[in-house]
Amino acid sequence: MIKAVIFDLDDTLYDYEYSHERAMLILRDYCVKKFSISVEYFENSFNKAKDIVKEQLGNVGASHNRMLYMQKFLEIIGEKSSVYALELYNQYWNAMLETIETFDYVMPLFQKLNNLEIKIAILTDLTAHIQYRKIKHLGIAEYIDMIVTSEEAGREKPDKKMFDLIIKKLSLKPHQMIMIGDSYRKDILGAEAAGIHGILYDKKEDNVIIKQCLEMIKIESEKE
Ligand SMILES: [Mg+2]
Structure with missing residues (x-):
């Protein structure tokens, strides 16, 4: 699940x-x-x-x-x-x-995840101060349950330390999480090495990401 x-x-x-x-x-x-x-x-x-x-x-x-x-x-x-x-x-x-403004898929997907009572987290390379400012400007602050920056972790993605820290802070098992990111090397390979499901985001195909994410949630829920 x-x-x-x-x-x-x-x-x-x-x-x-x-x-x-x-x-x-x-x-x-x-x-x-x-x-x-x-x-x-x-x-x-x-x-x-x-x-x-x-x-x-x-x-x-x-x-x-x-x-x-x-x-x-x-x-x-x-x-x-x-x-x-x-x-x-x-x-x-x-x-x-x-x-800055959110990509088209973001708010609808956040709403859907909220309805499903699935937590939303951010795992990002950069300094905490500026990433918090971006989150405020994007108008998504209320939706985010947990944030880990590379400044906090002392390492950058795809270092396992980043992923281990978010796993620990969310108190979940890696297989209970999906990572969505635009970098195959940093976001996807990094997540998979930590046991987290990865979905690569491509801004040129913004419309498919909601479907991909909900499908993976459904497949994982049927496994149990
Ligand atoms: Mg990125």
Whole structure:
């Protein structure tokens, strides 16, 4: 019997790629104007900053922290991070959060899971603070029973530690859960290695996910 469905957040509940690209353009235009630099210099310096932060930290939640990207970027272009880092961070996230909205399948599926008294959880790579802000902006906070971020777990998907933590927090057996996510390697292989059923989400086929999820719930309930 399925008792919980765990969702990835970025590119599974909303279009991360679209919102991120839009926010990066707004940040780029802001920096080009503010620091009188070229688009190319902005892009090279920002990408370099991101690479350095990721390399320094490895696969942990903080490696996605935009505040660290802004700080390193400002260090590279020779501007004071103490003056500008927070401003750039807010430029990016405000632009990003303004545009995010749930994919079409999300609210109908959440309603159905609620009716079936199946718990809804989120298992996501990134820092807790910003993922909580996204959940609020998406208007789904009331539906979510449990959240685990990679910042909390100290590891990123597909590390088993992430999955073990959500299993423990939900007090369920792995086979009582379904994981839905857009990354085959992180979400599906990670879930299956922990004994959780996996369903790959593809935003180009948004309409099939409800059917797939309800079918799996039905198959699992008939097994008992
Ligand atoms: Mg994702």
